[in-house]
Amino acid sequence: MARVNLRAAFMNGLESTVTAQQVFINRVDEVAAFERSLVELHRVLDQAEVSPVVDRAQARRNVLTFYGVGGIGKTTLSHELERRLLADAAAGDRDDVVAVRLDVSEDGACDIENLLLSLRAGLGRLGDHWPAFDLAPASYWARAHPGEALQEFLDASPALRRAARSIGLGDQIAESVRQVDPAGLGGLAGLAHRAALATYRAIRDRVREGRLLSDCELFAELVEADADYETLSYFPYLLAWDIEQQPRRGRRAGRPTVCVFLDTFEVVNGRTDRALERFVQRCVYLMPNVLFVITGRNRIDWADTGAGSELDFTGLQCWPNLHFSNDTIEPRQHLVGYLSDSDADSYLSEALTRDGRPAMSAAIRDRIIAGGQGLPLYLDLSVSHFAELLARGGQPAVTDFGGSFTAVATRSIRDLPRDERDLVRTAALIDRVGAELLRAGRPGVPDGSVARFLRRPFLTHDDAYERPYALHTALRQAIGEADRTLPDGWSDRDRREAAVRLLTWLGERVGASSGRVATAQALESGLKLAAEHGVFDDWMARATQRLVEAGQWTELGAGLITAPAEGPEYQSIRAAIQGVRLRRAGKVEEAVAVLSDAAAVARSGSLTAQLVRVHLAHALRNHGEYTQASAIYQGLLGGEFDAAARYWLCDYDYLNGRFATALASLRGQQSRRPEDEGERLRLLGHIWRVNARFGEAAATYRDAIALARSEGLAAAEAKALANLAQTACWSGDMTTVAEAAARARELLDLVPNPVELVKIRSAEAVAHAMAGSSGAARAAVGDTRQLADRIAYRGGHTLADVAEILLGALAGDRAEACRTRAALDQRTRTSGGNIYWVPIVSCWIDGPATAAEDGPVVDWVDGPVAALGRWADVVAGR
Template structure:
């Protein structure tokens, strides 16, 4: 309310004697509850024999919740509590009290990386040493974002950038790393991925040796765990542990006090899918020495019985104060009610004054109170309407006020000039706006009109966001209803045409030059427009694919869970995102089902249909259904995903021994970017390798290694190194195999990929067999099978079969070799791929001539006699 009234003062003209006052009415009980919660939490922490940070089984008493209907003043209350908390600390001379505010409705606000870095930035105001979190983050970042500077990520989001720069977050984390590894800072600064790897390995090795933070339980486990969002969601524990180690500072009487304000929490706990809420709940549970003040429309049900298994920490034993039966012990849950008539009258009397007396007459105030029934947003709009009437030189009458909330919203629109009425209608279509977006939505409106509109009191402003202005959600909905009763109100067609222009502007923000965060935020807003107004633009398909290819599929579209929509393209994009998430988490059959349903419901031939189908093909391929996948890739030729389809069709040709066809296609595929070019080079190497043209294969893999290294693509370099080892092993070049395997494993520490570990181990099995190390070779074959079983990688057993047949041939066990060949033949026929291995191993057992005449048909690069002759020479040599 304070911001609204302050702006109202500027609407009354130079001659007006009316002044606006900053007013915060009543909420005495809520303010008192906050004070008791702060005192109760830190008293409990001081009195606990064992810190709840360490004893993770202790019930959590660090959540204060205010919930109620929209427009009731929850956000205003939250801001006021934060202001008083900081003001009281300043009055006491305390320099160890900090707050962090997070509106979880903002795009990207609940991305786990963004959330944790904002928490860390807020805590950075207490000091620059947070070793457990900083070192674990450096280890995670080196593997999850190889080649990407942390500082670049910090600068991509306006909110995160402002928070990080206020404390020099990048420098603080870099200094923590420097204390452990003075030479390895490149891993954090985002230099070559080898420097990042050095940073990670130094930290990991010191942890293993017990020389680094051995007193922080689970620090070692978090450093060595997979670098994914699941691991990262447990990092708040490290922040809490670091906070627990903070010394008392200055005139402080007790431990540092930290309060995190989570506003608009219904975005998190109002979804059917509770995956995001699980991450946020972990953060709250693992930081029991921080008070979380949650404001939203829904009561938090974490302490209820029967919540289910979607959340980790549930029940009254975990959250004793949040149970519905608790109505005394703070912090707890509070239903925020409407203002009483006396409180509403106090607000209206104090909001606008003339010569120290209420500007509104008692009769007008009574009319407003009767209509508003204590809803603070209703009072705000009525005050704004009163100020607007004064600004036009009129004398407000009783009849100008009262009525429903929609009626008040209608008057608010009528108070505006025509151009500004169109601007407020535009702002009501989307969650956040800025001057550029408004001009895009209403291109004929003058800049001066846009500037005046952005100073209107019903808009809130937060310059932490790229689009800093917003209408209250309840007001957005009311404006949509109210506008239908106005003579110049927009039709559905008007809204749709404006939404299309807004969507086009967002598409420019999500263009190829935009960063990942900007693209993700634009896509999220675009999908909301699609869901609410039935509009669509193909840039949303391209942005989705771009983010998926960059590995940013985990939280993509999370803000739209449960949003109904009839727009088929919107539903198809949501299904594609879900399919990617299921496939990447090992639920391939579920992914196929979701994507198949979406494929059947979307318009055939559309770009959205192609997006769904390319990911359906990927899922089928992962499931070993190569033939079905290849049919889809064939259909995608000539479209948006032509390059992707051509590559995977080449791979299908290679798997089925059509080498000449694959080579011809690969030589014609250029310009797919460094990632695509690396894949092309590696597939060229595969063709040469299985044709026993090892020099050409090694050259292709080395080109791929150089390219990946120059582009900072650690995952691609690891693959090419594994392939180089798979090539050198056939020449008994144990030095190259050992060096390539070692370097690949180092990179796979950085970017885990268990499939490549299977390939490396199979190459070592071949190299040891070729070198006559029979025992070591047998062990390596067994290891290959175990690794393959562990990750359900069917192709791993094919590689193990080949190595086992080679070993049997070399030691004279031809009967055993034939038995394994029979298993290999069955395996490759069933899978529909890797069929060339049967004639290759037959050339060792029966000779090249016999092998060429039997087994599956293979189109060898230079004919079966030459190719199988080279393979026979491998064993003979």
């Protein structure tokens, strides 16, 4: 029971003799299991010859699970265990005991970045020195979020902001970084773009030189690995390592006690897609010196061999205590049962008292116990109803109680004034609410009614969140059913109209200036509303696209359900998100299939249909089906994705040698954002470059480089630098090629993109050939092909073919050049792009006139004679 006691104490008047008590149902077995689990975990860790943090093959015995049906009291139990742990630590004057609470049902809590930083913030109470973990996320953040300061992310989520500020997390991480790079950072806000790049280089270089955390195994590998969620999910190992390094203090001078409470775990292990559970499981496995107390509706199956390849660590050898056959050794899994009649009677007797005796008569208690069947939430609502009757000056009777859980929920609604009845119905539609959201969902309700409603005992409150109030999930579901029996109950239409208003309110808070976390959280709540009530708003499609364009596709879909849901728009956005995930995971054929099916049934002209189609076109391009993709882009002109469609149609024209058409379109385009303008400039540069107008191409690429630098766009700058190297190489300007390549590689350390590395190496091959260093050129050609094969980038072989033909032409080896040209011709015909290279290389072999007559038709910017003449001069002038 959380807030009903306080309310009863204040509402019964000065003359009332009823006293409210804070009561915890005495779950003796569960509390004892928690205490034994702490002792047993410390025993295992102390007796281990090698720490399980280091020996990752050791079995894990650090998970205590309480599972059972909704409303059984699991969350209350979790909070009570945390309270007792911290109270005992305070009584023992211990400062080496830490509890971290994570409710994975909260908006954004399932984001792996949020989860890890929340863990770090909680652990910060043990001390301010966490070098392994702090340096790894600092270098990760520099590459994963170029231009975005880590401090901005810490401040974006209310819960994370509160936890981080309570221990000065930003200052702690900044101090760890300053010890490595004293001049490179002026506070955590400096971890953005250039300062971040310097920080990453300093950390990486000291790791490579063996001067930084060389005793932390795998630290170097984690720092240098790709900056993605896959890498990030292994960072808990660094937290565990840092815990091992914490100084032993206190009277016992023993190892610190760390407990992480993961509540509402069914959100994680109740999904069909187990990707998120895989990340969380890694966290638990890699922190064997931490006790994870997991509460949820489902038993954890990690010890079952049937968990299969979806999870990394499965079977008895990994989790011996979690197998269903274990019913003695702690920590283990416990089914949280219904309360016994005697426990239920104790709760009801102690919750409200009069002159030291139970305020509820034995008959009323018996009636409640018979109806509740030991369900704690049922008892809690019954106590609330009793307190409400007292507050009205009435005398509760036996007939006022009992019945089904739905009946109790019905009485809870009926107890409320009319305005508050509508507010509780509104609150039942969404996971979290606040005063503004309630007013939006039920306009016209007086502020006083909203304020009174938010003090109701059945609402939980956590001011760490923007929307701090919530109804228990079981109560939300029961209210929907119970409301149908009331005379003024809402119809399905009433619920849908309220859901639309809530959705609109969420959308109004997702603007261009909204942070990534806020956007993802609003989208998650919106998707749940859409799935449950068949409502939709176009802002959800725009928010989805915004997160995809920002590279945050892994955060999408936390609110999705896999079962059939109402509304074609919801079905479309679900397919779009699934398609994005598949494409980014390299499963292009599956992405094409999913998106094609969705496009066939999507409501024509809707924004979600356009979203599906633009991602279908992207998937087809990745699959090498340029013609089909271009047809889809053509159909998207004039719609929401007009700018993207126009750009990719220009790219298609460029790939097929329609240079005049592409130029005219590019010159008429208006870029929406700096990222778009950078892409437009680079495509202009491509056209000038393949037309051998190298001066104009270089100038355009330099404009793109300057724009990227001014906007802090590291990835765009790296691309433009690679293109500049591809241009300078034809004039034999080794200095420019070397400088541009070196700078691009530095940036690609920050924002990895292996395709650009292929382009850089091919440019170096051409530069060496032009400089007469045929050995170095051939080595670079081999490297280009090897890199291209490694990442399945077919365009890399086209670039290698061109460099190899150049070598043959310069050496006068016509036969070799012709053989490679035949391969190039076949390659470009198959792919349907880059067709201009065949006449370009032919002018080196057969002369400009012959090259212009034979081969594919190309619309050169200033005609074939001028363009191919310039290309012929490249070889002749050398």
